[in-house]
Amino acid sequence: MSEQLTLYLYKIELALAEANAPHRTYEVDLLNKPGWFASKVNPVGEVPVVTYGGPNVEPDDPSPLSAKIAESNVILEFLADLYPDSGLxxxxxxxxxxxxxxxxxxxxxxxxxxxxxxxxxxxxxxxxxxxxxxxxxxxxxxxxxxxxxxxxxxxxxxxxxxxxxxxxxxxxxxxxxxxxxxxxxxxxxxxxxxxxxxxxxxxxxxxxxxxxxxxxxxxxxxxxxxxxxxxxxxx
Ligand SMILES: N[C@@H](CCC(=O)N[C@@H](CS)C(=O)NCC(=O)O)C(=O)O
The missing domain is CATH 1.20.1050.10 (Glutathione S-transferase Yfyf (Class Pi); Chain A, domain 2)
Known part of the structure; x- marks a missing residue:
């Protein structure tokens, strides 16, 4: 998998670990959310979210070119789709x-x-x-x-x-x-x-x-x- 994948969490990142999926994580401080999080990653302001694809940028400077995917169960299905051989x-x-x-x-x-x-x-x-x-x-x-x-x-x-x-x-x-x-x-x-x-x-x-x-x-x-x-x- 060559595309960048960043997981914004405080939640655990089980499926990624089980699929041995290369990724970065960024722990969003939910008690003091950075302004860019809602404006650039998830307008609802919730974690978890992943950004996928686009340029390799720092997690605190997300690109408008990456896909933003929210909702835990949607993210889990997405990871299973990305890694069809993982058995997820x-x-x-x-x-x-x-x-x-x-x-x-x-x-x-x-x-x-x-x-x-x-x-x-x-x-x-x-x-x-x-x-x-x-x-x-x-x-x-x-x-x-x-x-x-x-x-x-x-x-x-x-x-x-x-x-x-x-x-x-x-x-x-x-x-x-x-x-x-x-x-x-x-x-x-x-x-x-x-x-x-x-x-x-x-x-x-x-x-x-x-x-x-x-x-x-x-x-x-x-x-x-x-x-x-x-x-x-x-x-
Ligand atoms: N239905 C969503 C719920 C996500 C959710 O409730 N996230 C909480 C943390 S577990 C959150 O980010 N809340 C925003 C806040 O606390 O400000 C999902 O399953 O992804």
């Missing part, structure tokens, strides 16, 4: 549909409920419901979300598995003070240890142990970010 999307149409269904389920049932819980807006009941839904999709004894290879379905859910692991081990939302019920992160962790969620937790373990996640998931950074962000929002 299987060749078989049924498996491809299963990958996309899993991504849709993860986005609908896990992402929102994880954020809502960490932000203190909801109890963890919806997370548990989402996990039950996802668990049904997992094959007994399988290592991956779909089939026998790492796909963008795994890349889609893994950031949330890492957050989930963090909140159950650190009770992280507590830092946001006064809204996140102290101890609920730990309590969720206890619930997930039960036999009911054994298949899901085995999958979580497989995913969080992958080198791609370990390399790109900077727990300290995310904890500090969450703490700062949350404490700023508390009146």
């Amino acid at each position: 999307l299987p060749k078989d149409p049924v498996l491809r549909a299963k990958v996309r269904f899993f991504m849709d389920a993860s986005t609908k049932h896990i992402e929102g409920s994880c954020y809502a819980f960490i932000l203190g807006k909801e109890s963890y009941d919806n997370i548990l419901k989402g996990i039950e839904f996802i668990q049904e999709l997992l094959e007994e004894g399988g290592d991956f979300a779909v089939g026998d290879h790492y796909t963008i379905a795994d890349a889609c859910i893994s950031p949330f598995l890492a957050r989930l692991k963090m909140v159950t081990e650190t009770d992280l939302g507590r830092a946001r003070a006064r809204r996140f019920p102290v101890g609920m992160g730990y309590k969720l962790g206890e619930e997930l240890k039960g036999p009911k969620f054994a298949k899901f937790m085995k999958y979580v373990q497989q995913m969080v142990n992958r080198p791609s996640l370990k390399q790109s998931n900077d727990e300290e950074f995310v904890i500090t970010f969450f703490k700062t962000r949350f404490s700023e929002r508390v009146q």
Whole structure:
């Protein structure tokens, strides 16, 4: 792949790592976003975004000639298209549909409920419901979300598995003070240890142990970010 590819993130860059895709990253400071980010990269002001192609410029001076691609799941599909031999999307149409269904389920049932819980807006009941839904999709004894290879379905859910692991081990939302019920992160962790969620937790373990996640998931950074962000929002 000869075209330049720059990923603007604070989120993890799993699919790129799994595809061994050469790229640059630029960590956008979401608490203090540079002006050029919205005007030149993503008018919505959200990460992740990639720029692709165009001249080889510095990430903080993006070219109007590169393509700008936003939305995590769109970016994941784009990377799978760029690297068709990576296995990020299987060749078989049924498996491809299963990958996309899993991504849709993860986005609908896990992402929102994880954020809502960490932000203190909801109890963890919806997370548990989402996990039950996802668990049904997992094959007994399988290592991956779909089939026998790492796909963008795994890349889609893994950031949330890492957050989930963090909140159950650190009770992280507590830092946001006064809204996140102290101890609920730990309590969720206890619930997930039960036999009911054994298949899901085995999958979580497989995913969080992958080198791609370990390399790109900077727990300290995310904890500090969450703490700062949350404490700023508390009146
Ligand atoms: N649906 C979008 C959501 C992206 C999103 O919510 N990004 C957050 C960080 S994870 C963001 O950039 N928020 C802007 C801000 O915090 O100012 C996607 O999946 O890419």
